[in-house]
Amino acid sequence: MHSFWIIFKQAFLTKARTKSFIATTVIVAASFFLVANLSNIIALFDGGSEDADVLHVLDESGQLTPLLQEQLAAVDSPVQAMPTEMSETELREGISEGTIEAYIELTQAQGLAARYVTESANGMGSGADVEQAVQSMQTVLAADEIGLSQAEVSQLFSPASFEREAVAVSSKSEEELNQARGLVYVLILLIYVAVIYYPNMIAMEVANEKSSRVMEILISSVSPVKHMFAKIAGIGMLGILQMLIFGTAGYFAIKSAGTDLAGGITGVFGFSDLKISTFLFAFLFFLLGYFLYAVLAALLGSLVSRTEDVQQLMLPMMFLVIIASFIAFSGIAMPEATYVTVASYIPFFAPLVMFLRVGMLDIPLWEPLLSIAIMLVTIGVLGTIGARVYRGGVLMYGPSQSLKDIRKAIRLGDNK
Known part of the structure; x- marks a missing residue:
C-alpha cells in the first residue's frame, strides 16, 4: 500500500507542478474575471463618455421628444432622448467624427414615422430600445386620436393569463x-x-x-x-x-x-x-x-x-x-x-x-x-x-x- 501512495503522490505532484497545468489553471481562472468584468472594461476603453447613450432627436413639432423620453423611461432604457438644435448635416458629421452616437428624426403626418441613424448597424445596441419606445408612442398617439382613455389602452394590451401544466409524473x-x-x-x-x-x-x-x-x-x-x-x-x-x-x-x-x-x-x-x-x-x-x-x-x-x-x-x-x-x-x-x-x-x-x-x-x-x-x-x-x-x-x-x-x-x- 505504501508504493500505491508513492505513485499517487508522484502522479499528483508531477502534473500539478508542470507549466502547462499551472498556465491552464491561471488562464481559465483569469478569463472568469475578464468575462465577469467585460462591461466595466468596455466602459473604461470608451472613456466613460457621458454622451455614449445620448440620442439626439430631430423633432420639428417639439411635442414628440417628451413622449419618446417617457416611453424610454418606461422600458428602463439607458438611452437618453435629447432635443437638438443641430441640422441633419451637422448630426451626420458628428456621427462620422465619433462625437455623436446616433440621432433619430420623428415626424407625424398620416401616422408616426421615425428614421434612426447610426454609424453602423451595431450602433447603440442596434436601436432595439428606441424601436420599442417608438412603437409604444404610436400606440399612445393612436389611442388619443380615437379618444381611448389610458385605462382602456391598458385593458386593450393587457396579456392573457396562460398557464402550462404537464400531466407526466416526472415533469x-x-x-x-x-x-x-x-x-x-x-x-x-x-x-x-x-x-x-x-x-x-x-x-x-x-x-x-x-x-x-x-x-x-x-x-x-x-x-x-x-x-x-x-x-x-x-x-x-x-x-x-x-x-x-x-x-x-x-x-x-x-x-x-x-x-x-x-x-x-x-x-x-x-x-x-x-x-x-x-x-x-x-x-x-x-x-x-x-x-x-x-x-x-x-x-x-x-x-x-x-x-x-x-x-x-x-x-x-x-x-x-x-x-x-x-x-x-x-x-x-x-x-x-x-x-x-x-x-x-x-x-x-x-x-x-x-x-x-x-x-x-x-x-x-x-x-x-x-x-x-x-x-x-x-x-x-x-x-x-x-x-x-x-x-x-x-x-x-x-x-x-x-x-x-x-x-x-x-x-x-x-x-x-
Missing part, C-alpha cells in the same frame, strides 16, 4: 425547468471537460513513461495494476482540485463585477431552489465518469510507445464522449425524449445524460441508482480487462496504433 413546471437548466448546462460542461481532459492526461503520462523507459524501473518495484490505479487516483484528485479552483475563481469573479448579476447569480443559474441531491449526483457522476474513461484511457495509453501515437488510439474514446455530449446538450430542450432515456442507461453516456435527467426531471430514485449500478459494473469489467491489458501493454514497445494490440497485451500480461 417539472416551466419555472422549475428554467431554474434547473442553467445549472445542469454548467455541470454537464464540467463533467464533459473532466472525462475528456483528465483521462487523456493519464494516457499521455503512461505513454511518456514508456517512451522514456521509466516504466521498466517502476514495474520492477510495484505491480502494473497498482501502478495503473494509483495514477488514475492521483490525476483524479488533481482534477477535483482544479475544478474547485475554477469554481472559486468563478464565484469571486462574479462578486468582483459589482453588478446586479453578483447578487442574483444563484437565481440565474438555478442554484437557489435546487435540491442538495442534485449537487451530490453531479459529484457522483463526475467521479464515475472520470473513472470509467480513465481506466479506458490507461488501457489505451499502455499500448503505445510514443506520445505521438496516443491521440490516434484515443479517437474511439473521444467519439464516445462527443456523442454523449451531443445527446446531453440536445436533451436539455427535451429531457423526456425516448433517446435521452435510453442513452441514460448506456454506461459511456450515463455520466452526462443521466445527470441531465436527474437535474431536469423528477424521476424515481431507482433510475439514477440503476444507471450508477450499470456504470459500477462496467468500471469493474473495464478495470479487470484494463489491468490485464495494462500488465502486458507496459512491456510492449515498437509501433502500436491498433486496437488489435489489446489481445497481444492480454496474452503478454497473462504469461508474465
Whole structure:
C-alpha cells in the first residue's frame, strides 16, 4: 500500500507542478474575471463618455421628444432622448467624427414615422430600445386620436393569463425547468471537460513513461495494476482540485463585477431552489465518469510507445464522449425524449445524460441508482480487462496504433 501512495503522490505532484497545468489553471481562472468584468472594461476603453447613450432627436413639432423620453423611461432604457438644435448635416458629421452616437428624426403626418441613424448597424445596441419606445408612442398617439382613455389602452394590451401544466409524473413546471437548466448546462460542461481532459492526461503520462523507459524501473518495484490505479487516483484528485479552483475563481469573479448579476447569480443559474441531491449526483457522476474513461484511457495509453501515437488510439474514446455530449446538450430542450432515456442507461453516456435527467426531471430514485449500478459494473469489467491489458501493454514497445494490440497485451500480461 505504501508504493500505491508513492505513485499517487508522484502522479499528483508531477502534473500539478508542470507549466502547462499551472498556465491552464491561471488562464481559465483569469478569463472568469475578464468575462465577469467585460462591461466595466468596455466602459473604461470608451472613456466613460457621458454622451455614449445620448440620442439626439430631430423633432420639428417639439411635442414628440417628451413622449419618446417617457416611453424610454418606461422600458428602463439607458438611452437618453435629447432635443437638438443641430441640422441633419451637422448630426451626420458628428456621427462620422465619433462625437455623436446616433440621432433619430420623428415626424407625424398620416401616422408616426421615425428614421434612426447610426454609424453602423451595431450602433447603440442596434436601436432595439428606441424601436420599442417608438412603437409604444404610436400606440399612445393612436389611442388619443380615437379618444381611448389610458385605462382602456391598458385593458386593450393587457396579456392573457396562460398557464402550462404537464400531466407526466416526472415533469417539472416551466419555472422549475428554467431554474434547473442553467445549472445542469454548467455541470454537464464540467463533467464533459473532466472525462475528456483528465483521462487523456493519464494516457499521455503512461505513454511518456514508456517512451522514456521509466516504466521498466517502476514495474520492477510495484505491480502494473497498482501502478495503473494509483495514477488514475492521483490525476483524479488533481482534477477535483482544479475544478474547485475554477469554481472559486468563478464565484469571486462574479462578486468582483459589482453588478446586479453578483447578487442574483444563484437565481440565474438555478442554484437557489435546487435540491442538495442534485449537487451530490453531479459529484457522483463526475467521479464515475472520470473513472470509467480513465481506466479506458490507461488501457489505451499502455499500448503505445510514443506520445505521438496516443491521440490516434484515443479517437474511439473521444467519439464516445462527443456523442454523449451531443445527446446531453440536445436533451436539455427535451429531457423526456425516448433517446435521452435510453442513452441514460448506456454506461459511456450515463455520466452526462443521466445527470441531465436527474437535474431536469423528477424521476424515481431507482433510475439514477440503476444507471450508477450499470456504470459500477462496467468500471469493474473495464478495470479487470484494463489491468490485464495494462500488465502486458507496459512491456510492449515498437509501433502500436491498433486496437488489435489489446489481445497481444492480454496474452503478454497473462504469461508474465
